[in-house]
Amino acid sequence: MSESIIKAKSFELAVSGIKFYKSLISDKKEFVMSKQFLRSVTSVGANVREAVNAQSKLDFIHKLSISQKECDETMYRLELLKETDYISTKEFNTIYPQCVEVLKIIKSIIITSKNNS
Template sequence: MNRQELQSRTKKFHVDVIKLCEDFPRNAAGFETAKQLIRSAGSVGASYRASVRAKSPADFLYKIEIVLEEADESHYWLEVVNDARLSQGPEPERLIKEANELTAIFAATDKTNKSKINKVR
């Protein structure tokens, strides 16, 4: 997967999360969960986009680690949505799978880049 495809995929993830949250109950749990989930999902795409403009390999690694944390946090919030049944239908399950895949992609990227940096030293 190239950089542009991954940028598009992370942005689509954010948009899909926003759409999912539109159907949450209009109560404190729905609002707060939507807020947390939308922020973490948005940070996946925005932080990945920022990583593309990294100033150095170390800066890239730092930014990828942020993306990894946010993807994992999004995964957590989507599990909460699913377990609390804040949204019905297959969409939470699909987004949990996507968050898991994004987490795996960025974990692999993190690991690869750490090994590259360590070889240079």
């Protein structure tokens, strides 16, 4: 059940991230940090998908751990963009809470998986 939730939530995050990236490059003319943001935000869901298709419990945990790191990196990029005034607090708050939610779900799944192995 939680696998399908994280799969859906990470996909929604990627879609939001791509839209956010498009506004960064078109409206803000920011190309360097925004590209790194795009890579990490789309990598979250990609690694969740790999985890769902893992070959073992250890592989599953490993792939989700990568997803966790990518989500945290995405949050870091957003924090940088906000603190350097590329984005407003309002813009920051449109996507950051999604990252927090996805990160919490991923961490929960990792903890549960480790406890069950």
